[in-house]
Amino acid sequence: MAIRELKVCLLGDTGVGKSSIVCRFVQDHFDHNISPTIGASFLTKTVSCGNELHKFLIWDTAGQERFHSLAPMYYRGSAAAVIVYDITKLDSFQMLKKWVKELKEHGPEDIVVAIAGNKTDLGDIREVPTKEAKDFAESIAAIFMETSARNAVNIEELFQKVSRQIPPLENTDADSHESFKLTQQPPPSSKRCC
Ligand SMILES: Nc1nc2c(ncn2[C@@H]2O[C@H](COP(=O)(O)OP(=O)(O)O)[C@@H](O)[C@H]2O)c(=O)[nH]1
Ligand SMILES: [Mg+2]
Numbered sequence: 001m002a003i004r005e006l007k008v009c010l011l012g013d014t015g016v017g018k019s020s021i022v023c024r025f026v027q028d029h030f031d032h033n034i035s036p037t038i039g040a041s042f043l044t045k046t047v048s049c050g051n052e053l054h055k056f057l058i059w060d061t062a063g064q065e066r067f068h069s070l071a072p073m074y075y076r077g078s079a080a081a082v083i084v085y086d087i088t089k090l091d092s093f094q095m096l097k098k099w100v101k102e103l104k105e106h107g108p109e110d111i112v113v114a115i116a117g118n119k120t121d122l123g124d125i126r127e128v129p130t131k132e133a134k135d136f137a138e139s140i141a142a143i144f145m146e147t148s149a150r151n152a153v154n155i156e157e158l159f160q161k162v163s164r165q166i167p168p169l170e171n172t173d174a175d176s177h178e179s180f181k182l183t184q185q186p187p188p189s190s191k192r193c194c
Contacts, residue, residue, distance in 0.1 A: 001053050003046070006166060008159075009059040009074040011099045012084035013092040017118040020149035021084060022060045025159055030150050036062075049163040056159065072106060080112035080162045087117045087146065090127040100140055112165045114143035116158055121148040 010018040019034055019041070026045045046055045061074045075081055083099045085092040096115065103111060115137045117128060130146060137144035143161045147154040 001048070001051060002169070003053040003055050004169065005055045005057055006079040007057045007059065007077050008080045008082060008162065009061060009078045010082050010084060011061060011071075011075070011103075013086070013089070013095040014062070016084045016086040016089070016092050017147075017149050018084050019060050021082070021116065021118060021147060021155055021158075022058050024149040024152055024155045026058070028152070030152070045159075047159060047163050049166070050168060052168060054163045054166065056163075071102065075103060075107050075111070078108060078111055079166055080114065081107065082114045082116055082158065082162065083142075084116045084118050085128065085133070086119050087128050087133075088119055088122050088125045093117075093128045093133065097136070100142075104140075110167075112143070112162055113140065114145070114158060114162050114165075116154075117144075117146040118149060120146045120153060121151045 010022060012018055014036070020030060022041075022043055023029055023031060023034065026043045041060045043058045043060065044055060045058065046053050048054070059074050059078070061071070081099075081103055083096050083103075085096040100113065103113065115133065117130070117133050133146075134144050143158070143165060145154045145158045145161065147158055149155060
């Protein structure tokens with residue numbers, strides 16, 4: 001089975017749970033005293049998708065303080081961006097919208113965007129209604145999931161959805177067909193891999 005390396009960046013305000021989501025996904029672990037990320041950290045995990053294996057190279061970034069200067073380094077070349085907000089912090093949802101704008105203006109053209117509303121275990125102090133976030137995600141054709149890194153809710157599912165949204169590679173066994181493929185792109189709907 002072919003292995004594809006895909007860069008995925010985690011974006012969003014400081015403290016929303018980006019590192020916790022990555023930690024839950026890669027190590028199935030939640031650390032209550034997780035250290036703040038400095039710069040970016042980098043972890044990998046492989047998931048299967050149709051007849052491909054997706055090796056996610058996950059770039060966990062340091063939050064809004066790096067917004068303007070270093071951000072492009074994280075999302076450049078990314079197949080997908082997971083933008084995280086904290087359902088108990090309205091500000092973090094505003095920050096998410098800024099990230100979406102930034103990606104639209106400067107990010108890779110075909111990047112898969114997933115929006116994750118994290119900390120659903122704190123539903124009693126929720127500030128961002130599910131519907132508002134879901135409608136926003138729909139308006140930009142992004143994946144939407146509410147997650148809890150703490151309780152391992154929807155973390156695996158989030159990355160599975162991202163994986164499924166990434167167009168499969170064309171069959172590259174005959175190089176002579178390349179020019180044909182460049183001009184005869186299949187419609188987007190048929191490019192989903194599973
Ligand atoms: N209750 C709850 N706390 C969380 C969750 N995810 C992360 N946290 C906590 O939120 C704080 C910030 O998490 P961290 O992963 O460092 O956020 P980051 O700055 O976005 O990387 C830490 O105290 C985490 O333990 C969650 O799903 N539920
Ligand atoms: Mg972090």
